[in-house]
Amino acid sequence: MIMQYYLTMLVCVLLLLTGCDNNSSPQVDAHIPTNSSAPVLRSGMDVALGQLIQRQQLTGDPLKGRELPAIGAPLAQLGMQLFFSKTLSGNLDVACASCHHPLLGGGDNLSLSIGVDAEDPDVLGHKRLLQGNRSPGVPRNAPTTFNIGLWQHFMFHDGRVEKTSSGIHTPDVAYPDTDPNAGGNLVQAQARFPVTSNHEMRGESFDAGGTPQSCREPLAERLGGYGKTGTPLEARESARWLAAFREAYGKPDAAASELITEQNISAALAEYERSQVFLNNPWKSYVEGKLDAISSQAKQGALLFFRNHDEGGFACASCHSGDFFTDEQFRNVLMPPIGPGNGKPDKDAQQDYGRWQVTGKPEDKFRFRTPTLLNVEVTGPWGHNGAYTSLGNMVEHMLNPFQSALHYNTAQLKQPNIQTGQYQQNLREMLGENTDIAGHSYKQEDVQNLVAFLQTLTDPCVTSQICMSKWIPPEDHGRQDSQGLQLNARFAP
Ligand code: HEC
Numbered sequence: 001m002i003m004q005y006y007l008t009m010l011v012c013v014l015l016l017l018t019g020c021d022n023n024s025s026p027q028v029d030a031h032i033p034t035n036s037s038a039p040v041l042r043s044g045m046d047v048a049l050g051q052l053i054q055r056q057q058l059t060g061d062p063l064k065g066r067e068l069p070a071i072g073a074p075l076a077q078l079g080m081q082l083f084f085s086k087t088l089s090g091n092l093d094v095a096c097a098s099c100h101h102p103l104l105g106g107g108d109n110l111s112l113s114i115g116v117d118a119e120d121p122d123v124l125g126h127k128r129l130l131q132g133n134r135s136p137g138v139p140r141n142a143p144t145t146f147n148i149g150l151w152q153h154f155m156f157h158d159g160r161v162e163k164t165s166s167g168i169h170t171p172d173v174a175y176p177d178t179d180p181n182a183g184g185n186l187v188q189a190q191a192r193f194p195v196t197s198n199h200e201m202r203g204e205s206f207d208a209g210g211t212p213q214s215c216r217e218p219l220a221e222r223l224g225g226y227g228k229t230g231t232p233l234e235a236r237e238s239a240r241w242l243a244a245f246r247e248a249y250g251k252p253d254a255a256a257s258e259l260i261t262e263q264n265i266s267a268a269l270a271e272y273e274r275s276q277v278f279l280n281n282p283w284k285s286y287v288e289g290k291l292d293a294i295s296s297q298a299k300q301g302a303l304l305f306f307r308n309h310d311e312g313g314f315a316c317a318s319c320h321s322g323d324f325f326t327d328e329q330f331r332n333v334l335m336p337p338i339g340p341g342n343g344k345p346d347k348d349a350q351q352d353y354g355r356w357q358v359t360g361k362p363e364d365k366f367r368f369r370t371p372t373l374l375n376v377e378v379t380g381p382w383g384h385n386g387a388y389t390s391l392g393n394m395v396e397h398m399l400n401p402f403q404s405a406l407h408y409n410t411a412q413l414k415q416p417n418i419q420t421g422q423y424q425q426n427l428r429e430m431l432g433e434n435t436d437i438a439g440h441s442y443k444q445e446d447v448q449n450l451v452a453f454l455q456t457l458t459d460p461c462v463t464s465q466i467c468m469s470k471w472i473p474p475e476d477h478g479r480q481d482s483q484g485l486q487l488n489a490r491f492a493p
């Protein structure tokens with residue numbers, strides 16, 4: 001006991017932690033079940049972190065009783081087939097999984113996504129290239145679909161799909177009206193949009209010049225082999241989909257035109273996506289009382305993350321708050337302006353005005369949604385346009401955004417031909433607006449500690465091919481898939 005006491009005091013003195021006081025005898029954590037092996041000594045760092053965890057009201061469990069579907073549920077299974085099928089794209093060449101693959105952190109490992117016109121549509125990862133070595137047309141980084149069912153208010157980097165007390169707003173209606181066709185939840189509302197985007201899935205020729213809705217309906221008709229949409233699938237393929245929809249919706253006799261609708265397609269996609277719950281990370285175990293679940297370096301990083309500036313920390317949790325590590329608010333944090341930009345209001349500007357494009361409010365210029373940090377280790381490149389290709393560089397940006405944007409090194413971009421020509425002028429324009437974050441001086445050690453902390457937010461399932469296989473349809477599905485329209489991704493080494 002005496003030894004332990006001196007050990008604790010030594011740790012306290014070394015770390016100069018405020019949480020250690022003179023009568024702190026070694027504490028054994030109360031949450032540890034009595035049948036667990038040797039109790040773990042609570043260090044000064046644990047005491048300080050315990051106080052911060054309390055102050056932030058963290059439980060480690062962002063689900064908080066919310067019910068999300070299991071991957072085995074019939075609708076989620078149908079959604080998985082759809083998510084991996086190229087039939088939802090105009091030219092039968094892109095699936096949702098082309099940009100949101102479970103083995104790539106629910107994203108695509110690219111700074112800026114490549115949908116239509118890929119050199120080889122089945123190649124994913126950093127070797128996925130556009131035909132003719134063109135510059136990317138998709139202006140933003142594909143966010144992860146992992147834990148997507150936990151967002152309460154917004155989808156997309158600019159929140160253009162939004163849930164309010166009166167319903168769900170989407171880009172199909174004027175802001176902030178609600179869209180009567182949005183579907184039952186935010187994820188379904190979002191799932192109706194990628195198929196309407198020329199660069200992502202539609203291409204230039206399918207339903208050319210149409211509206212979003214005039215694109216969704218023929219896609220559904222083509223899948224179900226009804227209606228008069230051109231280039232129909234083989235009858236065998238449509239029959240297979242009809243059987244799958246009948247089973248998932250429990251309507252064995254329903255006709256294709258009744259079952260294979262854009263609403264039922266997006267509802268199934270959403271159930272599959274919402275089943276991607278990956279929360280069992282070491283940090284959660286730590287918050288629940290398993291003191292040795294994370295390293296002491298990660299604990300140092302956590303202290304920096306949660307402490308305020310006057311306590312020697314960086315107050316990251318002032319925006320990345322709660323167990324989901326986001327306040328779902330929009331901020332201008334000076335992300336380096338790379339890529340083609342969003343085309344509004346000037347398509348040649350290569351500038352992305354973020355939230356402002358949705359609300360038109362001047363203060364929203366260059367604001368983007370605070371991302372969750374769960375599984376952040378596997379969801380790079382980082383930032384709304386994938387400007388940072390290492391987590392360390394991304395963290396350095398958050399520590400001192402102005403310096404980092406000013407000295408941004410485009411050589412870190414692994415993808416060829418990303419537009420950077422108007423960088424300086426675009427950055428100047430960004431600096432002329434309100435920024436929502438100040439810079440701080442920091443040490444390299446702080447960066448390493450913060451990265452070590454962020455790595456504790458990774459659920460081991462997401463790095464295990466075996467664990468993830470439940471979310472990937474078996475390749476031999478292809479045997480029934482007569483037209484080879486299931487995406488069986490190839491990952492370049
Ligand atoms: C070409 C690549 C590409 C394809 C194909 C694609 N997405 Fe995405 N996805 C993106 C990008 C890029 C964004 C971010 C766009 C933005 O915020 O403006 C995004 C955003 C999302 C989001 C919002 C995530 C969040 O955190 O708000 C979800 C969910 C999603 N996609 C699901 C899907 C589904 C379902 C499909 C198929 C119907 C699909 N995506 C097809 C690239 C793609």
Ligand code: HEC
Nearest residue numbers: 314316319331335368369370371382383384398399436437
């Ligand atoms: C003022 C609010 C705010 C603070 C404080 C803040 N962040 Fe962020 N963070 C954001 C926003 C907003 C983004 C997304 C910006 C974008 O994409 O344009 C972001 C992006 C990130 C990303 C990239 C995530 C991804 O999926 O691309 C990481 C990692 C990150 N922040 C870590 C941190 C760390 C570590 C700290 C503390 C040193 C911190 N943040 C402080 C708002 C904040």
